[in-house]
Amino acid sequence: MKHLSIRILPVGALVLLVVAGAALRPDSASSNSPVGSKILAHKLGVELGREQARGKEMPLSSGVLYALLEGTGVLDKRVATWSHTAQGRAAAAAPANHGRPISDNKTEGCQNEFRAHGQTNTRVNQDCSFRRQAEEMIQINPLDESNMIAGQNDSRVGFNHCGYDWTFDGGRNWGDQVPPFYQFVQLDGHTVDACSDPTGAWDSRGNAYVGGVLFDINSGASSVVVMKSNAGNGGSFYHSPVAGAFQEYLDAPPGVVANDDGNTFANDKELITADQSTSSPKRDNVYMTWTRFNADNHSPIYFSQSTDGGATWSDGTLISGSNAAICTPGPACEDDQGSDPVVGPDGTIYVVFANGNIPGSGMEQVLFVKCPAAADCRNAASWTAPARVDTLNGDSPVGPNATTGCAGGRNCLPPNGYRMGPETSGTVSVDRNNNLYVTYSDFRNGRAPCTGPASSATPPCDNDVFYSFSTDGGTTWSAGRNITPRSRFGENAQWQPWSEVTRDGSRLWVGYYDRQYGNCESTGCNDITGVEIRNPLSGNPSYGYTRVTTASMPNLVPGNNPVQAGFLGDYMWVDTDSHGDAHMVWADTRPLRGTAPEEDIYYAELNRHGH
Numbered sequence: 001m002k003h004l005s006i007r008i009l010p011v012g013a014l015v016l017l018v019v020a021g022a023a024l025r026p027d028s029a030s031s032n033s034p035v036g037s038k039i040l041a042h043k044l045g046v047e048l049g050r051e052q053a054r055g056k057e058m059p060l061s062s063g064v065l066y067a068l069l070e071g072t073g074v075l076d077k078r079v080a081t082w083s084h085t086a087q088g089r090a091a092a093a094a095p096a097n098h099g100r101p102i103s104d105n106k107t108e109g110c111q112n113e114f115r116a117h118g119q120t121n122t123r124v125n126q127d128c129s130f131r132r133q134a135e136e137m138i139q140i141n142p143l144d145e146s147n148m149i150a151g152q153n154d155s156r157v158g159f160n161h162c163g164y165d166w167t168f169d170g171g172r173n174w175g176d177q178v179p180p181f182y183q184f185v186q187l188d189g190h191t192v193d194a195c196s197d198p199t200g201a202w203d204s205r206g207n208a209y210v211g212g213v214l215f216d217i218n219s220g221a222s223s224v225v226v227m228k229s230n231a232g233n234g235g236s237f238y239h240s241p242v243a244g245a246f247q248e249y250l251d252a253p254p255g256v257v258a259n260d261d262g263n264t265f266a267n268d269k270e271l272i273t274a275d276q277s278t279s280s281p282k283r284d285n286v287y288m289t290w291t292r293f294n295a296d297n298h299s300p301i302y303f304s305q306s307t308d309g310g311a312t313w314s315d316g317t318l319i320s321g322s323n324a325a326i327c328t329p330g331p332a333c334e335d336d337q338g339s340d341p342v343v344g345p346d347g348t349i350y351v352v353f354a355n356g357n358i359p360g361s362g363m364e365q366v367l368f369v370k371c372p373a374a375a376d377c378r379n380a381a382s383w384t385a386p387a388r389v390d391t392l393n394g395d396s397p398v399g400p401n402a403t404t405g406c407a408g409g410r411n412c413l414p415p416n417g418y419r420m421g422p423e424t425s426g427t428v429s430v431d432r433n434n435n436l437y438v439t440y441s442d443f444r445n446g447r448a449p450c451t452g453p454a455s456s457a458t459p460p461c462d463n464d465v466f467y468s469f470s471t472d473g474g475t476t477w478s479a480g481r482n483i484t485p486r487s488r489f490g491e492n493a494q495w496q497p498w499s500e501v502t503r504d505g506s507r508l509w510v511g512y513y514d515r516q517y518g519n520c521e522s523t524g525c526n527d528i529t530g531v532e533i534r535n536p537l538s539g540n541p542s543y544g545y546t547r548v549t550t551a552s553m554p555n556l557v558p559g560n561n562p563v564q565a566g567f568l569g570d571y572m573w574v575d576t577d578s579h580g581d582a583h584m585v586w587a588d589t590r591p592l593r594g595t596a597p598e599e600d601i602y603y604a605e606l607n608r609h610g611h
Contacts (some may be wrong), residue, residue, distance in 0.1 A: 119548060365390065569587050
């Protein structure tokens, strides 16, 4: 197998420019511990206001960026300042609290549930420390729907890593782990010190796969690797995917999707999927798509596949392609981020991603490509030219904002400092009839006073969530339908959606962060809302809305948590079961110990017609 020369971008955590409300000096980033990759160093410089973005280059993912911040000492200075404040001293003195006991919960760790207005929010990660867990995924075992795996960016053991979770009883009880990625030796001879962008999938036989982007803070090396959990283990532990008599005893070698030892490329935002269709000619193939940044600051989307259970992977194939009619200056559609792959029932692979090759300040677009079931998807010529699903308006307020933790050059919605660009919120799903559904969010309905610099912009900030569909395999797309219209919900922010359609296509479930409840639009607290769109292909679909969170999550800012402020991750996740119910995970800032907000992963199930 040929190794792709790829390099990984800093964990896209929103880089806070503030220390307890004071702006960080631009040169405070990496004087003692310089970032080894030129590409990553540039991305960190843009985030910290030291360098200018070149053209319409896409941002690095939040998880990678946050690891860079930790490695360069920015967070240490922030904590040192915060520790002398009243809130910092109170957090340090807070008594230990191992959570409320949950009946029949047999896992160890910091268990917790929040219950209110008919909803139950269950803590997924079991880590009892104050370290961050955020940016999450969830997938249901097609052979046993009570068995699910989840994943998150996880910093319990130092730098940002990838953590993975499992449940065997439908989400009532969870166990968690840090996977055995970290003995992998990259091409430059280093093991890695960080992992970002957790992802997972099941094949049709109940084998689970997880992946992550691995990198070293002080060298240019980066890679994308995969581990496996054989059927019957249910994601309770992961091992080498390379088949053999002692496969389950081995942590190495992993499946290597991409591997690079230089500064020419950087890998980011990988997502995995598998062909679960028992009638597909490519049954149980496993696929990965990811962003590949290069030294020219372009970032096309790449694809790789495994036909042997994740053990070996094909050379990376550029799939974002060219289309002079929609990509400017064109013809290449090469400034991309946030790809999401899905496999149709016949084995066709569909991918959506955000693209910046479109005229206009702040303008982007959602693009779509596919590879037919009968084609060899390792060949770039097998993929269709990119088609536009919809345009995106990312012209929301731009940092820095020292009070909220919004970094320089980042789109944020005050009074939050979380990254809120449209680049990583596009998701695609397919029903049994090969109808396609894409959801995304943007600022097209935003207006003053929530415009201009984030330091002076103020709420209300009318960011909205949309969906579009195709009934002809992605050749044409419906106009975007606003799921969160001002006429129904007022002028407030909804962002970072994820969606999944039921197999029969009767329901499209969408989850997103939401500031419509109470005074959240003005204070920055937020909730998770779930939407059941019934008959989503019809001219008159019905919408059922559920407040998923049992209470609003407090705003995370430098003044109440200087380490995690500004970071909410780049995605949440939704999956659906055979009954038409939805299963959601999200990063939740409600404290488990003391009063300081702190990020953990929570889970909820939403029943169809349950409004």
